[in-house]
Amino acid sequence: MKVVTRFAPSPTGYLHIGGARTALFNWLFARRYEGQFLLRIEDTDKKRSTSEAVDKIFSGLKWLGIESDKPALFQSDNSTRHIEIANKLLKQEKAYRCFCSLEELTEMRKKARSEGKTRLYDRRCRDHKPTASDLTRPSSIRIKMPKENETLINDLVQGEIKVTNDNLDDFIIIRPDGTPTYMLAVVVDDHDMGITHIIRGDDHLNNAIRQLHLFHACEWDTPKLAHIPLIHGHDGTKLSKRDGALGIDSYAEMGILSEAMNNYLLRLGWSHGDEEIISTKKAIKWFNLDAVGRAPSRFDMEKLLNLNTHYLRNSSNKDLVSYVIPILSKLMESEVSSIAADRIERGMPGLKQRSKTIVELAQNSLIYSKETPILIQKNAAEHLNTQSISLLSSLHQNMANMRKWDQDSLEKIVRTTATENNIKLKQIAQPLRVALTGSTISPSIFEVMEVFGKKETLNRLKTVIKV
RNA sequence: GUCCCCUUCGUCUAGUGGCCUAGGACAACGGCCUCUCACGCCGUAAACACGGGUUCGAGUCCCGUAGGGGACGCCA
Numbered sequence: 001m002k003v004v005t006r007f008a009p010s011p012t013g014y015l016h017i018g019g020a021r022t023a024l025f026n027w028l029f030a031r032r033y034e035g036q037f038l039l040r041i042e043d044t045d046k047k048r049s050t051s052e053a054v055d056k057i058f059s060g061l062k063w064l065g066i067e068s069d070k071p072a073l074f075q076s077d078n079s080t081r082h083i084e085i086a087n088k089l090l091k092q093e094k095a096y097r098c099f100c101s102l103e104e105l106t107e108m109r110k111k112a113r114s115e116g117k118t119r120l121y122d123r124r125c126r127d128h129k130p131t132a133s134d135l136t137r138p139s140s141i142r143i144k145m146p147k148e149n150e151t152l153i154n155d156l157v158q159g160e161i162k163v164t165n166d167n168l169d170d171f172i173i174i175r176p177d178g179t180p181t182y183m184l185a186v187v188v189d190d191h192d193m194g195i196t197h198i199i200r201g202d203d204h205l206n207n208a209i210r211q212l213h214l215f216h217a218c219e220w221d222t223p224k225l226a227h228i229p230l231i232h233g234h235d236g237t238k239l240s241k242r243d244g245a246l247g248i249d250s251y252a253e254m255g256i257l258s259e260a261m262n263n264y265l266l267r268l269g270w271s272h273g274d275e276e277i278i279s280t281k282k283a284i285k286w287f288n289l290d291a292v293g294r295a296p297s298r299f300d301m302e303k304l305l306n307l308n309t310h311y312l313r314n315s316s317n318k319d320l321v322s323y324v325i326p327i328l329s330k331l332m333e334s335e336v337s338s339i340a341a342d343r344i345e346r347g348m349p350g351l352k353q354r355s356k357t358i359v360e361l362a363q364n365s366l367i368y369s370k371e372t373p374i375l376i377q378k379n380a381a382e383h384l385n386t387q388s389i390s391l392l393s394s395l396h397q398n399m400a401n402m403r404k405w406d407q408d409s410l411e412k413i414v415r416t417t418a419t420e421n422n423i424k425l426k427q428i429a430q431p432l433r434v435a436l437t438g439s440t441i442s443p444s445i446f447e448v449m450e451v452f453g454k455k456e457t458l459n460r461l462k463t464v465i466k467v
Numbered sequence: 468g469u470c471c472c473c474u475u476c477g478u479c480u481a482g483u484g485g486c487c488u489a490g491g492a493c494a495a496c497g498g499c500c501u502c503u504c505a506c507g508c509c510g511u512a513a514a515c516a517c518g519g520g521u522u523c524g525a526g527u528c529c530c531g532u533a534g535g536g537g538a539c540g541c542c543a
Contacts, residue, residue: 043543207543414502433503
């Protein structure tokens with residue numbers, strides 16, 4: 001049997017971390033077994049669904065590299081089919097019309113709760129034959145849940161779960177306004193789409209038990225279930241779609257690489273021995289549901305950053321330049337010149353060694369982007385005094401005659417100049433750094449000089465010496 | 468309140484009855500390297516929630532307690 005999985009978010013907000021991981025697991029599982037991964041937008045609640053949210057889900061998934069094998073399906077497009085199924089169940093007396101008002105239901109819930117019951121609807125309409133006058137009033141359709149015995153589900157992640165059927169409410173499948181509810185829609189759509197494995201957050205575990213009975217009522221095969229634990233915030237509080245968790249796009253804006261996010265999300269709740277750095281290729285080869293943990297895990301930015309550092313360093317210089325330029329031009333409030341872009345690319349080996357995020361990389365790239373005359377930072381200025389300036393002056397003389405202009409030769413000449421003047425390398429390297437970059441922090445000063453080239457380097461030195 | 472689920476270093480996790488004196492990674496701390504900042508390298512500290520069983524033997528199986536989470540909508 002070919003594996004078919006789906007990611008089915010509701011378009012009521014952005015794509016959050018938990019949703020992204022659910023999508024990733026579904027996608028990986030489908031790829032692993034050479035099956036299909038589908039996307040379905042659960043927009044049965046029209047009031048809360050927005051097209052902005054749909055766009056955010058699409059862009060978030062695209063950023064992660066998770067692609068649906070078919071065009072996304074909008075659940076609301078299938079409502080005719082959902083209603084058809086509900087009517088069929090009604091005819092078969094597996095479902096019934098409920099004429100209770102919202103007030104009545106609230107009252108029932110209050111009562112049941114005070115009595116310590118799990119089931120909150122008292123089923124007063126279940127065995128009531130609707131009269132002609134009943135039928136003039138609005139009604140919802142409820143599904144009949146079994147009254148006796150227990151329901152057992154064998155979840156691929158959570159194991160065996162047992163519930164006494166008396167706890168199960170006859171839930172509404174069609175609202176009084178005639179629209180289908182989520183509970184009906186998921187079941188019908190999962191069946192129609194041929195979903196073989198439902199992988200979703202374990203906040204749906206309780207629903208799974210109810211939905212199972214709907215599958216039975218329809219006389220359909222039930223997909224295999226896998227309920228993965230939720231992701232919590234760093235402080236242990238809930239981090240899911242209904243609260244203020246950050247959208248996946250925020251992480252992109254922070255300068256996180258999608259490879260790092262994928263790797264991080266994968267390792268959150270899933271493991272393969274001691275493996276930490278896992279490429280998508282390996283993930284597809286290794287991913288399985290048995291290795292998904294059952295306990296919720298906390299989101300840890302530090303670890304994400306560590307992974308990001310790793311992937312950033314392994315990215316090509318060219319790619320990194322293309323990521324950095326837009327951020328850089330925002331920082332400088334001007335276009336990034338082609339000279340600057342070229343310098344950044346050549347200086348990338350040193351820059352990427354010093355950055356955890358793309359944003360940081362852009363900030364570090366500023367030293368190569370600014371035109372002369374450069375601004376000397378306040379705390380850096382103290383490195384330029386009469387003594388150090390005279391050192392830079394003799395260095396300038398020594399360097400002016402150089403023919404080969406690479407890191408090694410530059411290091412040699414700076415060291416020689418230091419020895420000549422009876423000082424430590426440090427004492428000339430810092431003033432040199434300040435003179436060239438305006439900052440006390442930069443990649444190796446020899447690398448910086450190579451990147452700037454002879455002309456620009458000597459030019460910048462001269463500016464400082466003259467003053 | 469009721470129902471369901473979960474519980475190994477601060478965090479993510481390895482562990483499927485003897486290989487556990489509990490391993491790895493991130494973070495922390497110390498050192499080395501060093502032209503600044505980083506990187507890198509070496510090292511240190513750090514956990515089986517608790518209580519009962521089962522067993523020759525339990526982190527691993529069972530029960531209970533505590534703590535945490537989820538669900539209880541005409542939301543998804």
